[in-house]
Amino acid sequence: MALVVQKYGGTSVANAERIRAVAQRVVARKKAGDRLVVVLSARAGETDRLIQMGREIAPNPDPREMDVLLSTGEQVTIALFSMAVKDMGCNAVSMTGYQAGIITNRSYGQARIHWIETLPVMDQIQEDKIVVVAGFQGYDDEGNITTLGRGGSDTTAVALAAALGADMCEIYTDVEGVFTTDPNVYAKARKLEKVSYEEMLEMASMGAKVLHLRSVEFGMKYNVPIMVLSSFIDAPGTLVTKEDEEMEKVVVSGITYNKNEARITLTNVPDQPGMAARLFKAVSDAKVNIDLIVQGSGSIPGRANISFTVPRPDYEKTKAVAQRVAEEIDAGVVHSNPAIAKISVIGVGMRSHTGVASRMFDALAAENINIKMIATSEIKISCIIDEKYTELAVRVLHDTFELDKPPHERIKIRQEH
């Protein structure tokens, strides 16, 4: 009799019909013998509706009150869902973040779970009920309602699974699992059977929207097996779990892309200590997060070009900052380009295999795709390219690493130790 935490997202509970459909699946699973905790999001569109409602009242709604407002979205869903389950003759009980003992810090709108008082949920499980918990919300040590930020219901589910010592955390979503790349970009994308926490983290931070970043961090920290599945199709999903030998043999697990960045280059920066620091302090003061940084030689001897990328919504603001700093430090012209994309090749196998980078660069070069910046980590290589080549690059790299084939059928990459 396994203890399973399941999470269903907003599209899975968007209306009465879907709520009843999910309730039916859950009831069947309960009857098959598992003990279940179900974490739910607000119905699709509800959170946006509530935010809009708040903004009609005040242009900058108070963050504490915004969380009081937003948390009603999940409360509605857990009530409706529990009604549906009970109507099917199965016992259930809804629990808000408060009732489920989910204690967070006080960062309204982006709170972090501190700990979970598991007794209330455990009591209800002991009474053989399906426990239906509101995702996305918690409360601080003074009893204020908090929310975890967009996608926070994933985190609620994984954290609850960790705290309850659940055998599995199942995340039901509108995709069938984690794919080698976005199937909308390349139909040859293959669903992964397994992926490591670290790969999933890289994919999540690269813009793959399957799992909320923090939920993967939680899973990794507490070693919770996470299964990503479709709420609509009855098919095996992707298991996110700790790295094993089998995974290490797979050199490349997936290709991701991110079109939400912009690039800025300061040319001919005087090559003196503190110049880069001055630039990045100014950008940071403007509350802009920098992703990649590359420094190279400038066209004038003794001077350097510094390129960096920022989120695209911060592009204009950052350009102005860069322009100001360039004048102050007597650098050359500022180049900028909002139409770039970041293509990344991810795989834990890269730790023990080389040759991945050169195959990536070769494949892009063969298509005349110019690489503007490169960044690497232990399990990832990212290239900045012109945005218009994004889909082409994804397809080429997918083919190059034969990701459409099962791992054991792929041609071995030269291994160097």
Added chain:
Amino acid sequence: MALVVQKYGGTSVANAERIRAVAQRVVARKKAGDRLVVVLSARAGETDRLIQMGREIAPNPDPREMDVLLSTGEQVTIALFSMAVKDMGCNAVSMTGYQAGIITNRSYGQARIHWIETLPVMDQIQEDKIVVVAGFQGYDDEGNITTLGRGGSDTTAVALAAALGADMCEIYTDVEGVFTTDPNVYAKARKLEKVSYEEMLEMASMGAKVLHLRSVEFGMKYNVPIMVLSSFIDAPGTLVTKEDEEMEKVVVSGITYNKNEARITLTNVPDQPGMAARLFKAVSDAKVNIDLIVQGSGSIPGRANISFTVPRPDYEKTKAVAQRVAEEIDAGVVHSNPAIAKISVIGVGMRSHTGVASRMFDALAAENINIKMIATSEIKISCIIDEKYTELAVRVLHDTFELDKPPHERIKIRQEH
């Protein structure tokens, strides 16, 4: 520096514009020096919307989950209202029933307040905040969310005022106060300056929709002065308070009517012990509440006619029960009439004045309005008449007792001790 509990109903907070308007009044009052606790209802129509949503999921939604669902209505309002107040530069904090320490029994949908843990609200008052409390909701001793039933926000406000030892509980509504009768029926209706708890109770139970019945009971029990005022018009309201000498001099305070009853008569019931008991047990088993009962002689000697009234939605059901019982006990035909009305004359002064009943009957008779049943209490006389005469009867009685004039200008009714 008075401590005042204010309550605003659903129409007062129906949309962003009205929420801001109420917030403005509250902020002005705070700046004038009072300490304020504001109790809010769900926005007009919201509770019905949520009930509808629940019924789409299950024909008989689980009561516990219905309360989880319904309580979101007030939570949305307190969040929006607190945002508005803070946006106007005044400090405020919203509190759900749980956060405000409102502890009830577990009668979901019609819970009764057991006690209020005042410390959380007092703490916020000490910090000089406007405390914005969700009406209509509480929680039981196991932390389940409960609701108090329709109109329950009035009860929240009066109970909070009692628990906090507030100087006044102000109920803002869409009428200007308590009137001598329904101003929609008779334009000569006069706003009462003061009315006693007992009169208000009779008026509330007779269908006057100004105050929730239980809130008046609370006010009477804990002697909380309740002021009923308009949210939209800046005018003095009606003070509901304990009976004083001045009130006793006023013989009749108001005329109420109730069109929501139906009458059933069993004719020629055998005049043997247990016949009436058998009838009323059968009606009670059908979960129908009986209001008035009158027994008189039947057309056959030794037999009796028994008439009683029930809520109109229960009319058909009760008629069938009565028909069955009539056959079982060998009574005569069953007469029934769903088109009746109950007209009541209310006043604490009746305790020390007689002649009210005869003036009432005379006035109705003068208009050829036939009285079908009569019931009296210490401070009330009710007559059942044909529904079509309702408005005429209200106007005639209002004129008879000169309720359009201030009390001291009315002609004295003969006083008998």
